[in-house]
Amino acid sequence: MAILLPELPYGKDALAPVISANTLDFHYGKHHKAYVDNLNKLIAGTDLEVKSLEEIIKIAAKDSVKAGIFNNAAQVWNHSFYWRCLKKSGGGAPTGAIAAKINAVWGNYEKFAEELKNAGMTQFGSGWAWLVLEGDQLKITKTANADTPLAHGQKPLLTLDVWEHAYYLDYQNRRPDYLAAVIQNLINWDFVNANLVS
Numbered sequence: 001m002a003i004l005l006p007e008l009p010y011g012k013d014a015l016a017p018v019i020s021a022n023t024l025d026f027h028y029g030k031h032h033k034a035y036v037d038n039l040n041k042l043i044a045g046t047d048l049e050v051k052s053l054e055e056i057i058k059i060a061a062k063d064s065v066k067a068g069i070f071n072n073a074a075q076v077w078n079h080s081f082y083w084r085c086l087k088k089s090g091g092g093a094p095t096g097a098i099a100a101k102i103n104a105v106w107g108n109y110e111k112f113a114e115e116l117k118n119a120g121m122t123q124f125g126s127g128w129a130w131l132v133l134e135g136d137q138l139k140i141t142k143t144a145n146a147d148t149p150l151a152h153g154q155k156p157l158l159t160l161d162v163w164e165h166a167y168y169l170d171y172q173n174r175r176p177d178y179l180a181a182v183i184q185n186l187i188n189w190d191f192v193n194a195n196l197v198s
């Protein structure tokens with residue numbers, strides 16, 4: 001059972017100009033694909049070959065010998081999730097159940113957006129900013145490199161990729177500008193709401 005590269009949920013130019021087709025060509029077509037290809041090579045002929053991606057992540061997270069498998073599996077999952085967190089003409093203040101939950105924790109959307117952006121800006125080096133559920137508590141977190149909330153008993157609701165490959169072609173070193181533009185224009189709140197009840 002090979003792990004598959006899921007199709008992008010939109011065309012390569014759908015997120016432009018916030019995220020260009022050129023970035024998606026490399027980020028999805030090269031980086032994400034490479035994680036899938038590497039993972040399939042690493043699990044071929046092992047007992048992980050018949051496991052789901054989520055099972056592989058949870059098993060490899062507990063075994064330092066499987067760090068390479070963990071890194072590639074978690075990056076496959078994180079990227080598949082990230083693409084679904086974005087959509088053309090998204091972003092801005094949320095609607096639905098997540099809006100009430102965000103207001104209950106942060107007081108208002110503006111404060112939430114500032115803290116989410118800050119999590120992405122302060123992740124030193126490569127990683128991810130997240131909105132997660134821990135139990136029934138909404139939290140903003142960040143993880144380094146390939147690490148994922150799935151390995152920490154948290155339920156991911158939303159993520160922003162802050163590896164340089166996510167923004168360097170469009171924003172060069174200006175990670176804060178990438179984060180601000182994505183938060184303002186691309187967050188798919190329908191997907192976040194669906195994750196709340198999945």
Ligand code: MN
Pocket residue numbers: 027031079161163165166
């Ligand atoms: Mn990435």
